[in-house]
Amino acid sequence: NRKNGRVLDKGDIIQLKEAYKWIIHPLISDELGVQAVSKSAFEVGVVFCHQETDEDCHFLATVCKDCFKPAKNKHSVFTRMAVVKALEKIKENDFWRHFPWPPSSPKTTCEVVDMQCNHASVFVAGRYNKYSRNLPQTPWVIDGERKMESSVEELITERLMAVFKADSKYIKVQDIGDVCVTPLKLSECL
Structure with missing residues (x-):
């Protein structure tokens, strides 16, 4: 110019x-x-x-x-x-x-x-053992009403949110539930 x-x-x-x-x-x-x-x-x-x-x-x-x-x-x-x-x-x-x-x-x-x-986002990965069938993987809310008191997701993220002082979260949980993914006998998976 x-x-x-x-x-x-x-x-x-x-x-x-x-x-x-x-x-x-x-x-x-x-x-x-x-x-x-x-x-x-x-x-x-x-x-x-x-x-x-x-x-x-x-x-x-x-x-x-x-x-x-x-x-x-x-x-x-x-x-x-x-x-x-x-x-x-x-x-x-x-x-x-x-x-x-x-x-x-x-x-x-x-x-x-x-x-x-x-x-920037913080990615946390890990494993856990779930010892109770009464604790769902994710929060159970149906028609706005909470069906269970807590969940695995809430118990884990509650502590992580406090440690990282985060104001939002995105959870990607891979739940294998009762599916047997290792070569074990069928009776060991039930």
Whole structure:
């Protein structure tokens, strides 16, 4: 793109989120006494909003209407990917007509709208012996009414949830029940 004698390639443009990481990673590392790692099982997501410049990219919607479509769980149709797609389609002259250069300096700071800490899934595998036929493998709830007090699944996951401080779970239990899967005599399986 050429404006005021400057030539920029896509590789010359640094995304704001990358610049933010360059600044925030050392600050977090110093504060917590740990090394910040860009690829980790633990991720912190921060969403910012800058009301003053929030509408700066809205003109792109008139140029590329198919780029900005509502999606579930999105606060705005102006996502980073939608804006990038529109910027790739817009003609340079149209862009400069709608966007002032140099841009005016902001008078206010960004606000943190949302922050989430997430960890990649933890997979736990193991075996157990079930010594009671009165304890079901999974919770028995029929028509909203609990039929059994507890289950193997609940007894195991209750402790795992506490240890991992998890807020959700997905259980895949392979129940072989009374099926004999080893070469034993039939009488030993009954």
